[in-house]
Amino acid sequence: MGNTLRIGSTMNCDVLIIGAGGAGLRCAAAIFEKKPGTRIIALTKVSHPQKSHTVTAQGGMAAVDPRDPLDKPIYHMFDTWKGSDCTADQNIIKKIIDASWEQIAWLENHGMHFSRNENGRLSKRTFGGMTLNFGESSAMRAVFEADRTGKGIMDTVWGEAMKGGISFLNQSIATELIFRGDRCIGAIVFMEKEGEFAAILSKATVFATGGNGQVFRITTNCRQNTGDGLAVALQEGLPIMDPEAVQFHPTGIVGPGILASETLRSVGGILRNKDMERFMERYAPKMKELAPRDMVSRAIETEIREGRGILSPDHHIQHVWIDLRHLPDYVHEEQIPEVTSFFKKFVAIDPRKELCPVRPSNHYQMGGLPTNEFGEVQKTPQELIHGLFAVGECAAASFHGFNRLGSNSILELITMGRFVGERVVEYLEEPLDALPSGAGDRSSSQFSRFMEAKGKDSLGRIRDAMQAVMTEKVSVFRAEKGLLEAIEALQELKDRADRASLSSSSYTMNQELIQRWELDNLLRISMIIAQSALRRKESRGGHFREDFPERKDDFNYHTLASMSEYGKVRFGKRAIDMSLFESRGEHYEKFDMIERRY
Amino acid sequence: MSRVYKITVKVKRFDPDTKKTWVEDYELEAGRILRFTDVFRKINNELDPSLAWNSSCEHGQCGSCAVRVNGKPLLACELLVENAINLFRTAVFTIEPLTIAPVVRDLIVDFDKAYERVNRAKPYLIDPSPIPEGESEYRISPRELERYVEATRCINCFCCAEACISSHKNFLGPNSLMASIVRLMDSREQAREERLELLYGEQGVYRCHTSMACSFVCPKEIDVAHFIALAKAGRFKAKGMK
Numbered sequence: 001m002g003n004t005l006r007i008g009s010t011m012n013c014d015v016l017i018i019g020a021g022g023a024g025l026r027c028a029a030a031i032f033e034k035k036p037g038t039r040i041i042a043l044t045k046v047s048h049p050q051k052s053h054t055v056t057a058q059g060g061m062a063a064v065d066p067r068d069p070l071d072k073p074i075y076h077m078f079d080t081w082k083g084s085d086c087t088a089d090q091n092i093i094k095k096i097i098d099a100s101w102e103q104i105a106w107l108e109n110h111g112m113h114f115s116r117n118e119n120g121r122l123s124k125r126t127f128g129g130m131t132l133n134f135g136e137s138s139a140m141r142a143v144f145e146a147d148r149t150g151k152g153i154m155d156t157v158w159g160e161a162m163k164g165g166i167s168f169l170n171q172s173i174a175t176e177l178i179f180r181g182d183r184c185i186g187a188i189v190f191m192e193k194e195g196e197f198a199a200i201l202s203k204a205t206v207f208a209t210g211g212n213g214q215v216f217r218i219t220t221n222c223r224q225n226t227g228d229g230l231a232v233a234l235q236e237g238l239p240i241m242d243p244e245a246v247q248f249h250p251t252g253i254v255g256p257g258i259l260a261s262e263t264l265r266s267v268g269g270i271l272r273n274k275d276m277e278r279f280m281e282r283y284a285p286k287m288k289e290l291a292p293r294d295m296v297s298r299a300i301e302t303e304i305r306e307g308r309g310i311l312s313p314d315h316h317i318q319h320v321w322i323d324l325r326h327l328p329d330y331v332h333e334e335q336i337p338e339v340t341s342f343f344k345k346f347v348a349i350d351p352r353k354e355l356c357p358v359r360p361s362n363h364y365q366m367g368g369l370p371t372n373e374f375g376e377v378q379k380t381p382q383e384l385i386h387g388l389f390a391v392g393e394c395a396a397a398s399f400h401g402f403n404r405l406g407s408n409s410i411l412e413l414i415t416m417g418r419f420v421g422e423r424v425v426e427y428l429e430e431p432l433d434a435l436p437s438g439a440g441d442r443s444s445s446q447f448s449r450f451m452e453a454k455g456k457d458s459l460g461r462i463r464d465a466m467q468a469v470m471t472e473k474v475s476v477f478r479a480e481k482g483l484l485e486a487i488e489a490l491q492e493l494k495d496r497a498d499r500a501s502l503s504s505s506s507y508t509m510n511q512e513l514i515q516r517w518e519l520d521n522l523l524r525i526s527m528i529i530a531q532s533a534l535r536r537k538e539s540r541g542g543h544f545r546e547d548f549p550e551r552k553d554d555f556n557y558h559t560l561a562s563m564s565e566y567g568k569v570r571f572g573k574r575a576i577d578m579s580l581f582e583s584r585g586e587h588y589e590k591f592d593m594i595e596r597r598y
Numbered sequence: 599m600s601r602v603y604k605i606t607v608k609v610k611r612f613d614p615d616t617k618k619t620w621v622e623d624y625e626l627e628a629g630r631i632l633r634f635t636d637v638f639r640k641i642n643n644e645l646d647p648s649l650a651w652n653s654s655c656e657h658g659q660c661g662s663c664a665v666r667v668n669g670k671p672l673l674a675c676e677l678l679v680e681n682a683i684n685l686f687r688t689a690v691f692t693i694e695p696l697t698i699a700p701v702v703r704d705l706i707v708d709f710d711k712a713y714e715r716v717n718r719a720k721p722y723l724i725d726p727s728p729i730p731e732g733e734s735e736y737r738i739s740p741r742e743l744e745r746y747v748e749a750t751r752c753i754n755c756f757c758c759a760e761a762c763i764s765s766h767k768n769f770l771g772p773n774s775l776m777a778s779i780v781r782l783m784d785s786r787e788q789a790r791e792e793r794l795e796l797l798y799g800e801q802g803v804y805r806c807h808t809s810m811a812c813s814f815v816c817p818k819e820i821d822v823a824h825f826i827a828l829a830k831a832g833r834f835k836a837k838g839m840k
């Protein structure tokens with residue numbers, strides 16, 4: 001057994017991609033297009049890339065069609081800037097939005113099955129926060145594949161990556177990065193099925209590890225979204241940008257937490273409280289149900305707090321209703337078939353005849369590993385980690401700032417995936433390094449500690465307690481007192497976790513061992529979210545402080561937080577890029593620190 | 599409204615270290631709309647943390663949690679306790695892993711092996727036709743898309759392959775065939791002859807016995823057998839669909 005903990009084998013490749021979801025594989029496809037024959041290894045903790053969280057994205061992907069007579073990229077840029085609560089980086093906004101339609105075409109040309117209009121062109125619909133002429137009226141800007149757009153993307157990029165000759169290492173996790181000086185030269189991975197560690201040496205390493213929704217009790221995220229990539233980066237001493245910027249989707253289905261897509265509101269779904277009042281009229285008179293996510297989430301939470309919610313008898317969770325009963329049959333059948341079937345399948349409710357229970361669910365992390373516009377990971381705003389990239393939800397370039405607009409996340413995956421891939425190709429001329437001595441030591445001692453702990457506590461109970469405290473004190477509403485309590489509780493939970501023993505001593509497909517590792521990651525992420533939220537004494541986008549309900553100019557920066565030792569967080573700052581404003585081009589004044597009102 | 603049931607879950611387990619297989623009984627209480635993935639989690643948290651099972655999205659969109667419940671292949675995340683009791687007319691459930699790939703541990707099978715057959719069907723455009731002049735995208739009418747869009751909803755959970763009565767060894771399997779059929783129906787694909795060769799080859803559609811079990815068990819309610827029937831009827835030609 002002692003032997004299993006050593007590095008069993010070493011693999012060489014040109015590019016190692018950690019995480020084989022939409023962002024990772026779009027990146028792989030871009031590399032193959034630029035340089036066919038590149039040796040790429042893509043690692044995923046799920047049993048197959050097609051099981052990645054990307055497949056759950058439903059509604060659509062924003063992109064201005066150059067043929068559209070009304071919509072313009074500048075409006076999309078404005079919506080994204082305003083939606084981000086003036087904390088996205090404008091160089092990234094411009095770069096992604098300028099490239100967006102080309103990327104839609106790329107997906108279409110490579111076989112994605114977009115929904116079509118009568119002319120055979122791509123159908124479009126509107127989402128919250130999507131406007132024409134700087135907030136004047138709703139824009140039809142999202143292209144989609146029915147209500148399974150993410151699955152369409154995943155199938156397409158998986159197919160292209162396979163066509164290019166990628167090697168997948170499924171059901172494997174990266175536990176440690178390998179460095180030579182300031183250069184990342186690969187990673188230590190643990191292959192679950194074999195129960196063995198291996199070293200993978202690469203010329204470039206791409207983090208595409210996705211989100212961390214499992215930090216919270218109610219989440220739309222997959223079971224595997226445990227913030228692994230960020231937790232590993234923290235242990236390497238790297239900073240996380242804007243960890244406090246967490247998005248809560250207003251309409252998670254009560255119980256399983258499954259997302260009831262934005263689409264339900266864009267096709268005319270109405271939110272009602274227990275008095276059947278259409279309460280959004282009070283919170284966002286103009287946009288109503290189509291106001292941005294954080295506003296709708298707070299509106300629902302406020303209704304519940306003030307006693308206008310409904311208690312679910314099965315899950316003992318307070319909620320509001322989404323009313324879909326007035327929608328015509330063809331809308332139910334053609335535009336939202338999968339979402340309406342969710343209600344039938346998972347809570348035994350027929351949305352044509354009955355009101356559906358929804359409440360805010362954790363949905364997305366806006367923050368992540370700080371990168372430049374090419375996805376290169378920054379050690380400080382001035383210094384890069386040579387050879388290390390990040391893309392997708394685990395990365396913060398930052399396109400979303402403190403609040404992401406619906407349909408902008410999968411747009412970011414495919415555009416940044418491509419840009420990162422193209423940059424990675426520039427690293428391929430460099431020779432492979434040899435495995436440094438000491439590589440893997442941290443991983444093996446970490447796993448040994450997991451295996452040798454003798455305490456009686458249960459992993460499940462510790463995880464539940466962590467999710468409960470994060471949901472109660474660090475979610476839609478935050479305040480100093482609650483955050484301090486959460487930080488203290490997390491410290492105790494970490495101590496409990498360190499003592500918790502595992503029931504089996506096998507390394508082969510030991511799910512409990514992986515859950516133990518995930519729990520460590522979740523606790524790290526929870527701590528850094530709570531501490532960053534405590535420090536930001538203002539409200540901005542998804543980060544809402546009851547004790548500081550206004551946005552403040554003093555906080556016009558990105559948080560950089562690092563934590564080499566648990567609980568000891570060090571903070572830095574990164575300036576917000578305002579190049580659209582500073583360029584003094586047409587409409588530049590729209591890109592100032594504007595008020596966010598809908 | 600809120601009801602709690604006493605259920606017995608009999609899980610077929612496998613330990614890769616000792617190669618031992620056995621059935622373990624778990625008795626627990628479960629709410630009426632608890633899903634079977636929640637049941638497995640409850641077993642892990644309250645009774646036995648070592649029970650290994652697979653899931654990812656837990657809402658029927660990824661196909662990771664396919665298992666056999668009382669012999670029927672299905673997605674554990676989609677089966678609610680009360681529905682299961684009504685469906686099987688019992689509160690005793692035997693849970694087994696799929697048989698289409700080797701078991702790694704307990705309910706976890708080796709998806710790499712299962713997917714080998716899908717990979718052979720090349721689930722991508724092998725040779726995309728040129729994009730029409732002056733356009734950046736192809737144009738596909740809603741009516742054309744309508745003919746095959748149902749098949750694009752497949753998530754490769756392998757429930758159909760599990761239920762299929764043709765031998766796993768000699769038959770590519772319903773979901774793999776459908777991956778190729780979709781692209782024969784997609785006007786953007788030019789590599790029609792290569793696809794036809796696979797379809798009508800040694801492991802192709804003629805191995806199918808038309809039991810239609812695939813359509814019957816598909817969690818996405820795709821009429822898989824319909825697409826295989828189109829192929830059997832010779833609807834796909836080297837130059838377009840007739």
